[in-house]
Amino acid sequence: MSTHIAAATGEIAPIVLFPGDPLRAKWIAETFLSDAVLYTETRGMLGFTGTWNGHRVSVQGSGMGQPSMAIYANELFNEYDVQKIVRVGSCGGLTEKVGMRDIIIANGACTDSGINRVRFNGLDYAPVADFALLRAAVEASEEMPLSSSVHVGLLFSSDQFYSTRPELNEAFVKHGALGVEMETSGLYTLAAYYGRQALSICTVSDHLVTGEETTAKEREQTFGDMIEIALRAATAAG
Ligand code: HPA
Numbered sequence: 001m002s003t004h005i006a007a008a009t010g011e012i013a014p015i016v017l018f019p020g021d022p023l024r025a026k027w028i029a030e031t032f033l034s035d036a037v038l039y040t041e042t043r044g045m046l047g048f049t050g051t052w053n054g055h056r057v058s059v060q061g062s063g064m065g066q067p068s069m070a071i072y073a074n075e076l077f078n079e080y081d082v083q084k085i086v087r088v089g090s091c092g093g094l095t096e097k098v099g100m101r102d103i104i105i106a107n108g109a110c111t112d113s114g115i116n117r118v119r120f121n122g123l124d125y126a127p128v129a130d131f132a133l134l135r136a137a138v139e140a141s142e143e144m145p146l147s148s149s150v151h152v153g154l155l156f157s158s159d160q161f162y163s164t165r166p167e168l169n170e171a172f173v174k175h176g177a178l179g180v181e182m183e184t185s186g187l188y189t190l191a192a193y194y195g196r197q198a199l200s201i202c203t204v205s206d207h208l209v210t211g212e213e214t215t216a217k218e219r220e221q222t223f224g225d226m227i228e229i230a231l232r233a234a235t236a237a238g
Contacts, residue, residue, distance in 0.1 A: 002075040005047060005060070007039035013049050013056035014083040015234045016076055017227065020069075020090075020183065022046040022061030028088070028227055029059050045072065055235040062087070065159065066113050066186035073187055077194040084133065084197045084237070086230040087187055090205035090219070091155060091179035094169055098204050100212050101148045101222040103229065104179045105129075105137050106155040106200040110172045111185035113159045119189070127188035130197035132237040137199060140232035146225050153178040155202060157185035169208070179204060199233065201226050 001008065019025050025046045029036035033050025039058075040047040047060040060076065062069040076082040091104060098104065108128045116125050134152070141150040154177045156169065161182065163169070169180065184200040191198030203222045206213045 002079040004042055004045070004071050005040045005075050005080070006042045007047065007080065009080070011039045011049060012047070012060070012076065012080040012082060013058040014081070015055065015057045016082050016085045017057065017059045017230055017234070018062050018072070018085050018087045018187070019059070020062050020064050024223070025059045025061040031224070032227055032231060033057060033059070052231050053235060057231065057234070062183060065182045066115055066157065069183040070115070070186050070190060073190045077190060077196050082196065084234050085187065085191065086133065086198070086234050087183060087200040088223070088226055088230050089181055089183065089200065089202045091181040091202035093204040093207040093209065094156065094173050094177055094180055096209055098151055098178050099149065100204055100207055100214060101218065102204045103141070103146070103148060103150045103222065103226050104155060104202045104204065105134060105141070105150065105152045106184050106202065107134060107152050109155045109157045109185035109188055109200070110177055111157040112168065113157060113185060115186055116189055125189060127185045127192070129188060129199050130191065133197050133199035133233055136237035137201060137229050137233035140229045140236065144225065144228060148222055148225070151178055155184045155200065156180045158182055180208065197237070201230055
């Protein structure tokens with residue numbers, strides 16, 4: 001049992017899928033895993049372990065934003081010896097290069113967060129994806145019949161969903177950012193610190209250029225594609 005996760009040692013698999021929404025974690029466990037067992041509901045942040053294609057896999061809610069996500073990622077890596085975390089989340093589209101419901105596999109993340117500025121004493125760290133997971137996710141997506149496009153590129157991990165400085169997105173977009181979310185920069189940094197593997201895959205659920213939004217029902221199908229990519233990548237990557 002860790003401070004925020006009620007699982008006993010060994011109850012969490014070496015592979016963890018990591019959605020922000022705890023109810024999405026429940027949906028993933030019920031839809032994709034066999035024999036899923038709930039191992040924590042502390043603070044309503046649900047976590048389950050089951051099997052997928054013969055591999056033990058856990059699904060743990062992270063909450064929204066880097067401070068919440070980092071609590072769970074630290075405890076998963078440090079106290080449960082988790083080896084691979086694949087974030088499966090949603091993001092806002094920042095450019096017309098990506099369409100609604102497209103899937104972004106993040107090779108790296110920009111951020112406006114102060115967390116890494118404190119961690120690196122004001123210097124700029126470059127949080128990047130684990131290459132084996134990234135390659136496995138791209139290969140998985142190429143083998144699957146998908147209803148939307150897959151992009152590999154940068155995410156902007158913002159600390160504010162309701163941005164007070166939306167004009168600042170522009171510089172990141174000019175330097176390759178495709179979508180905005182709130183967790184990837186911190187996840188990649190923590191995976192590097194613990195010497196483990198992490199990847200972030202996000203589905204475009206709203207679009208900051210076109211103003212479009214998806215309904216919950218619409219999101220389900222593309223979320224399904226993203227989960228399948230994540231499961232295949234996490235269980236295939238060395
Ligand atoms: N901003 C930040 N995080 C998000 C967004 C957004 O527009 N959409 C989904 N996650």
